[in-house]
Amino acid sequence: MPRRLKVDMHIHTYYSKDSDLAPEVIIKYAKLKGIDCIAIVDHNEIAGAFEVERISKDIIVFIGEEIKTESGEVIGINIDKKIKGGMSLRKTCNLIKKNGGFVIIPHPFDMLRSGIGKNIYEIMDYVDAIEVFNARTLFNHFNERARKLAVEEAIPMLASSDSHFFYEIGNAYTIVESNSEKENILEAIRKGHAVLFGKGSGIRPHISTFLVKLRKQLRQL
Ligand SMILES: [Zn+2]
Numbered sequence: 190m191p192r193r194l195k196v197d198m199h200i201h202t203y204y205s206k207d208s209d210l211a212p213e214v215i216i217k218y219a220k221l222k223g224i225d226c227i228a229i230v231d232h233n234e235i236a237g238a239f240e241v242e243r244i245s246k247d248i249i250v251f252i253g254e255e256i257k258t259e260s261g262e263v264i265g266i267n268i269d270k271k272i273k274g275g276m277s278l279r280k281t282c283n284l285i286k287k288n289g290g291f292v293i294i295p296h297p298f299d300m301l302r303s304g305i306g307k308n309i310y311e312i313m314d315y316v317d318a319i320e321v322f323n324a325r326t327l328f329n330h331f332n333e334r335a336r337k338l339a340v341e342e343a344i345p346m347l348a349s350s351d352s353h354f355f356y357e358i359g360n361a362y363t364i365v366e367s368n369s370e371k372e373n374i375l376e377a378i379r380k381g382h383a384v385l386f387g388k389g390s391g392i393r394p395h396i397s398t399f400l401v402k403l404r405k406q407l408r409q410l
Pocket residue numbers: 199201255295351
C-alpha cells in the first residue's frame with residue numbers, strides 16, 4: 190500500500206572530509222525527525238553509504254555518491270559501485286546510468302558550492318531529478334533559479350538537507366506517495382507529484398564544515 194514517505198536524498202557521513210556524521214547518528218536523527226528514506230552521498234565515496242545501510246533497520250537507505258566532475262557536482266543514487274571523480278559531466282552521468290542509478294543535480298545554481306549551472310543543458314537527457322531546495326544554500330535566489338528551471342524543463346523536484354552534521358537532518362525533505370520498495374520511491378519522484386519541505390540551515394553548518402576540515406587536515410600533519 191502506498192503511503193506518504195519523507196525522503197531526504199542528500200546526507201553525508203564522516204567519509205566526506207567536510208562532515209563528522211557517524212552512521213548511527215544519522216539513523217538516530219533521521220528517526221527522530223520522522224524521515225523514512227535517505228540517500229547517503231559522500232563526496233567521491235560510497236563506503237559510508239554501505240555502513241549506514243548495514244545498520245539501518247527501519248529506514249530505507251539508498252547507496253549514492255556526490256561526484257565532482259570537470260564541470261561541477263552530480264549525485265548518483267541507487268548505485269553499487271564507486272564512480273571516480275574528475276571526469277566529464279556526460280561520462281559521469283553515463284556511468285551512473287550504466288550502474289542502474291538515478292541522476293540528481295544538487296544545488297545547480299549555487300556558485301559558491303560547485304553547482305553545474307548551465308552545463309545542465311548538456312546532460313538533460315540523463316537528469317532524473319533536480320534539487321530545487323538545498324538547505325545549505327545560503328542565498329535563496331540560487332534555489333529559486335533551480336526551481337524555475339525545473340518548471341520550465343519539467344524536471345522532477347527534490348528538497349534535500351545536504352546534512353553534514355546531526356542538527357541539519359530534517360531541515361529539508363520531500364514527501365512522496367510510495368510503498369517502501371526503492372524502485373517505487375524513484376518512480377514516485379519521477380512522476381513529479383512530490384511535496385517539498387525545507388528551511389535554510391543558515392551559516393552554522395558552514396562554520397562547522399570549516400572546523401571539521403581543519404581538524405582532519407591537522408590530523409594528517
Ligand atoms: Zn552534499
